Amino acid sequence: MGLFDFIKGQLIEVIEWLDDRGIMVYRFPAHDNAIKMGAKLIVRESQAALFVNEGQLTDVFGPGTHTLSTQNLPVLTTLNSWKYGFNSPFKSDVYFVSTANFTDLKWGTMNPVIIRDPEFGMIRVRGFGTYAVKVGDPALFLKEIFGTKQELTTAAITGYLKSMIVSSLSDLIGEAKVSVADLASSYDELGKLAIDKLQPRFAALGLTLSGVTIENISLPDEVEKMIDKRSSMNIAGNLDQYMKFQTAEAIRDAANQPDGGIAGTGAGLGAGMAMGQMMAQMLNQTAARAAEAGQPQPAQQQPPAPPAGGSQPSTGKKFCSECGSKLAENVKFCSECGSKI
Template identity: 55%
Template sequence: MGLWDKVTSQFIEVIEWLDDTPDTLVYRFPVYNQEIKMGAKLTVRESQTAVFVNEGQVADVFTPGLYTLSTQNMPIMTTLCSWKYGFNSPFKAEVYFVSMRQFTDLKWGTANPIMLRDPEFGPIRLRAYGIYSMRVSDPRLFVQQIVGTNSRFQVDEISGQLKRQLVSGFTDILGESKIAALDLAANYDELSQMCRSKLANDFASLGLDLTKFVVENISLPPEVEQALDKRASMGIIGDMRKYTQFQAANALEDAARNPGGDAGTGAGLGAGFAMGQMIAQSLGQSQQTASPAGATVTCSRCGTAAPQSSKFCPGCGNPLSPTAVACIKCGAQIAQGAKFCNECGAPQTAKVQCPNCKTELPTGAKFCHECGTRLE
C-alpha cells in the first residue's frame, strides 16, 4: 500500500457488493488492513446477507437494508494511537457478503456404475445423472464451517463434496427401493423426492438448502442394452418358426429375380434346401399332432414305419395305401373306414337282421343263431 492508500483508508467506508459473477457464494469486502471505521455505512441488497465479523467474532448478520457499523476504529485517532503496533490497528473488522439466491443447473452423476440386484435380471450395473439446485440457508454457519477467511468463495470449491454426498444418498435410496430396472423410468420423480428428503439434513449441517434434486436418466451398460434390444425384437417378431419360413420364402423370391450367376444359383439352392427342410418339419409336426401315439403303417417299399394318417413314406416318398378290410356282405377287400362296399354297394355300418325271426345278428354272420335261417 502506498501513502495515498494509507491516507484514503482513514475515511469512513461505504460497504456494498454488486455481484457480477454467476457462481460466487461469499465475497469479503476489501478494506485496508481490515480496519473498518466507526460509523461505516453498510448496504445489503435483496438476495444478499452480510455477516459482520468484529474483533475475530461474528457480531451480527444483516438482512437487506442500510446499516451503520460500530467498531473500535476511529478515523485517524486509532491509527495514531496504534504507533506501538506500527500504526496497524489491532481492532480488525470484516464484512462477508453471502449470496442468498439459488444456484441452479448444477450437475451430478455416478463416476462408476452402481451394483444392484435386480429381481428380473439378477446382478446388474447402473449409471445415473441429473441436476440439482441449492442455496445458502444459514449464512453464519456457512461462513463459520465452510468459508473461513476466504476472500471469495465460489460454487466449484464445494461442488465436489456435494456431488459425492448426492451420489452416495442416491445409491442408498436406489438399493433400498428394490425397483426393477425396467420400471425405474416410471419412478424418477419418486426417487428424486426421496433423495432430496434424505439429503436435506446433510446439506443443512453445512448451512445449505437442497432446493431441487432431479434424476434425469438411469441407464444400463451398452452390452445389456443391446441384449434388451434383441429381446424386444424377438417379442415383436412373435413366432420365430413362421418368421424363419417367411425369410426363406423371401430369399427364394430374391433368387428367382436374379437367376444369372453362380452366387444367385448358390443362394437359390441354399434357400431351397432350407425351405424344404422347414416344410418337411412342418408336415412332420402336423402329422404327429393328428396321429394317435403308436398308430403306424409300414411302407411296402422300404419298410419305414410312418404315422397311420401319412399318405407318403417319410423315408422314400412312396405312396402309402390305407389298411384293407373285408366287406361285411360280399367279402371284397375295401379300405378301412369305408362306409360302402366298392363291389356290392352294401353299407358297412348297417345292422344285420334275421329275415325269419328278426334277431339282430353280428356283422358277417351267415346263419341266424336263433332259428338257423340261412342268410343270403
C-alpha cells in the same frame, strides 16, 4: 488537501457486491481501509452481508439499504465498547453470501455401482443427473465451509456434494428393490426421496438442497445387448411365423438381384434350401397333428410291380451262359435258346 481530508478519503462509505459469476461467498476488499461509521451497506435480493470482527462473526444483514451505526451493529458495538454511540471509523471484515439457487449442478457415478436387481441379479449401473442447492443459513455456512478465503465458488464444494448425492441414490435404489427395467418410471419419486434423505446433511452445512433430477440410469453395454435381444424375441412373438417371414423376404431379395453374381446365387440357394427344410418340417408337423387327431394317413405310393415274364433290369450279363449269344438289354430269357438267365 489536509491530513484530515486524506484520512477521510480512505474511509469506506458504500459497501455493496454486484458480480456473482457462480460465487457463493465474496469477501469485500476492505484491506486496511476503515469503514466509516454511517456508511451505506447495500444488500440486494438473494444476498446476505456478514460482519466479522477479529475472527468472530458479529452481525448479519438481509436485503435492503442499511446505514451502519451503533444501533444496527449491536454485537460489534458491544465488542468495541461504543457505549455512547461514538461516531468513529471501525475495521471489520464484510462477507457477502449469495442465497440464490445454484442450478444445473452435475452429479454422476465415477465408477459403476453394484446393486442386486430382483430380475437380473447382481448388476453394475451408472447414473447421472443434476441438482440445485442454495445457502439456507449464511452464518453457519460461513463457519463450516468458507473459512478465511477471499471467495468461494460452487466448483469448490460440488465434489463433496456430488458424492453425498450418489451415495444416497445408490442406497435408495437398493432399498426400493425396483427392477432396473422399471426405474425410468420412478425417477421423480427417487429424486424426492433423495431430497428428504439428504436434507439434514445439507442443513448441517448451512445449505438447502432444492432439487435432485435423475436423467438416466444405464446398464453395461453387454447387459443392454442381452435386453435388446430379449425384447426382439418378445416382439417377434410366434417364432415359426417370424422364420417364415424372414425366409420369404430372403427369397424375394435374391430374386430381385439376378445379377448378384456367385454371392447372390449362393444366397438364393441358401434361402431355397432353408425354405425346403421349413416346408418339410411343416409337413411332418401336419402329419403328427393328424395322427394325434386319429385321422387316416395317406397311403404311401409303392413302385409298380414288373409284368410277369416281362423285361427285368439287366443282371449285368452280356452273353447267354448256355449258347453264348449276345443278350439284349433288359431281357430275362435268352432270345436264341430260351434259357433262363
